[in-house]
Amino acid sequence: xxxxxxxxxxxxxxxxxxxxxxxxxxxxxxxxxxxxxxxxxxxxxxxxxxxxxxxxxxxxxxxxxxxxxxxxxxxxxxxxxxxxxxxxxxxxxxxxxxxxxxxxxx
Numbered sequence: 001x002x003x004x005x006x007x008x009x010x011x012x013x014x015x016x017x018x019x020x021x022x023x024x025x026x027x028x029x030x031x032x033x034x035x036x037x038x039x040x041x042x043x044x045x046x047x048x049x050x051x052x053x054x055x056x057x058x059x060x061x062x063x064x065x066x067x068x069x070x071x072x073x074x075x076x077x078x079x080x081x082x083x084x085x086x087x088x089x090x091x092x093x094x095x096x097x098x099x100x101x102x103x104x105x106x
Contacts, residue, residue, distance in 0.1 A: 010069070
């Protein structure tokens with residue numbers, strides 16, 4: 001059975017609800033999706049050495065704000081390009097990846 005999305009809905013201003021053609025419904029926190037970005041830059045930054053614990057990180061004003069999804073654009077029949085409120089939009093979230101993420105809801 002080929003899987004595809006039948007419904008996309010933003011809930012609670014912090015999560016995305018996706019319903020699949022097999023009836024599965026999953027909830028995705030925006031921050032979870034942003035942290036799971038599959039683009040090369042994000043995968044590379046996750047594999048770097050840990051930051052020096054003696055140096056405090058600096059946060060920009062946009063990093064302090066809760067992350068939001070500002071746009072989702074289908075890419076072919078297999079993925080979505082998600083644009084986040086921090087401007088990041090280079091990751092392609094395949095249907096396969098989306099099925100792995102999130103939490104099942106009734």
